Structure formats: structure tokens, C-alpha cells
Amino acid sequence: MATGQTILDLMEGLDASLQLQASESGVTKGLIAANAAQDYLESILALQPNNYGSTFATVATTADTESTTFPSGLLRLDRLQYINPTTSRPGWDLEFVGYTGDQYGPPVTYPSLQFDVSTTGKPRRYWTNGTVILWDPVPDAVHTVRYYGLVAKSDITASGTFGFPDIAMLPVAQYAVELLKIGTDDEVQSLTAFGQKTFGPFLQWAGRFNRDRAPGYDYRYYHSI
Numbered sequence: 001m002a003t004g005q006t007i008l009d010l011m012e013g014l015d016a017s018l019q020l021q022a023s024e025s026g027v028t029k030g031l032i033a034a035n036a037a038q039d040y041l042e043s044i045l046a047l048q049p050n051n052y053g054s055t056f057a058t059v060a061t062t063a064d065t066e067s068t069t070f071p072s073g074l075l076r077l078d079r080l081q082y083i084n085p086t087t088s089r090p091g092w093d094l095e096f097v098g099y100t101g102d103q104y105g106p107p108v109t110y111p112s113l114q115f116d117v118s119t120t121g122k123p124r125r126y127w128t129n130g131t132v133i134l135w136d137p138v139p140d141a142v143h144t145v146r147y148y149g150l151v152a153k154s155d156i157t158a159s160g161t162f163g164f165p166d167i168a169m170l171p172v173a174q175y176a177v178e179l180l181k182i183g184t185d186d187e188v189q190s191l192t193a194f195g196q197k198t199f200g201p202f203l204q205w206a207g208r209f210n211r212d213r214a215p216g217y218d219y220r221y222y223h224s225i
Contacts, residue, residue, distance in 0.1 A: 010173035052206035061139035
């Protein structure tokens with residue numbers, strides 16, 4: 001597996017003026033730039049569902065408590081499932097409370113999601129703003145809920161393992177080097193376009209991670225004149 005030093009070596013290969021070997025003066029700034037590049041990659045990756053890096057873990061509800069803190073490091077939430085305590089397997093998908101007609105509910109004041117505030121039970125629906133997850137109905141006990149989504153990788157360190165496949169090393173190194181070239185009076189808007197272009201091939205690969213071919217057609221009905 002590649003390490004953070006592998007990224008630093010690539011950066012040094014792209015710009016020979018950098019001093020990124022162990023104990024050299026540029027290592028600290030090099031790692032800051034590499035982590036900024038990784039963060040930018042993840043910010044784009046988080047916009048695409050069901051791609052490379054999607055994973056799952058669990059959160060637990062609290063009895064008579066309407067909300068649960070959003071999982072740390074979770075950048076994109078794809079699905080929530082209630083876990084059956086007897087089988088430890090998913091019992092059902094939780095329904096996301098979103099648009100109903102022209103009204104978005106619930107508003108950001110976090111009112112109760114349920115129609116009857118006296119009702120408690122196993123979670124069936126949810127809403128989230130990325131800070132908390134609100135349950136409907138209010139949980140009547142500690143329940144385990146599995147979440148699926150994209151979780152941020154660990155920060156890059158010189159000796160630590162790089163969290164992405166090797167094909168991501170070069171674009172991360174390229175973007176990090178570009179960050180280090182930014183001066184006081186330089187325009188930074190171009191970094192966005194540069195990042196999208198640099199990470200484009202990796203994002204195309206990542207977005208097709210679960211796709212082996214184009215889906216076929218299933219004709220169920222026909223019409224005649």
C-alpha cells in the first residue's frame with residue numbers, strides 16, 4: 001500500500017524545488033497541501049452516490065430522544081436501515097422525509113416528525129441536516145441503525161497508509177503541488193477548474209465502480225394503434 005511519503009515523492013518529482021524527504025524543511029507544508037488535495041477530492045466524490053469508497057457502519061438511537069448526532073466523518077448518506085436485534089440483519093429501509101407536494105418538511109427548527117407526539121417505537125422514517133438525524137417515531141429504546149455512505153479517509157501522514165487506490169496518487173500530488181504554487185496576489189478561482197480536470201479520470205472510474213455494463217431493457221407492455 002502507498003503511504004503519504006509516496007505522495008510527497010510524487011510531488012517532488014513534479015516540482016524538483018520542493019524539499020519533501022524526511023526531516024527536510026518542506027514536509028509539513030507538503031502534507032498540508034496533500035491533505036487539502038485529498039479533502040477537495042472527497043468533496044467532489046461526495047456528490048456522487050454509490051461510488052468507490054462507499055461504506056457502512058451503525059448508529060444507535062436513544063430512548064425517548066428524537067435525534068442522534070450525525071456520524072463523524074460521514075460526507076454523504078445514501079441509505080439507513082433498521083437492524084433486527086435478533087438476526088443482526090437489516091429489517092427495513094428507513095424512509096427519508098422530504099418533499100410532500102410543494103412543502104418541504106420538516107423546517108429547520110427541528111419540530112417532531114411524527115403526527116402524534118405521544119407515539120414512540122422503532123424508527124421508520126428520518127430527516128437529517130448533516131448535523132443530527134431526526135427519527136420518526138421517537139425511539140422507544142436503544143435501536144441500531146445501519147448507514148451507508150461515503151466516509152472521509154484519514155489524514156495523510158508521511159508514514160501512514162494512503163486511503164485511496166494508487167490511481168489517485170498522481171492527481172492528489174498534482175493538485176497539492178498546484179496549491180503550493182499559489183502566491184499572495186494570485187487568483188485562486190482557477191484551482192476549482194484545475195481540480196475538476198485533474199481528478200476527472202479518477203472520478204469517472206469511481207462513479208462506475210458498481211457498474212459492469214449498460215442495463216438492459218425490460219419491456220412489460222406494448223401499445224397498438
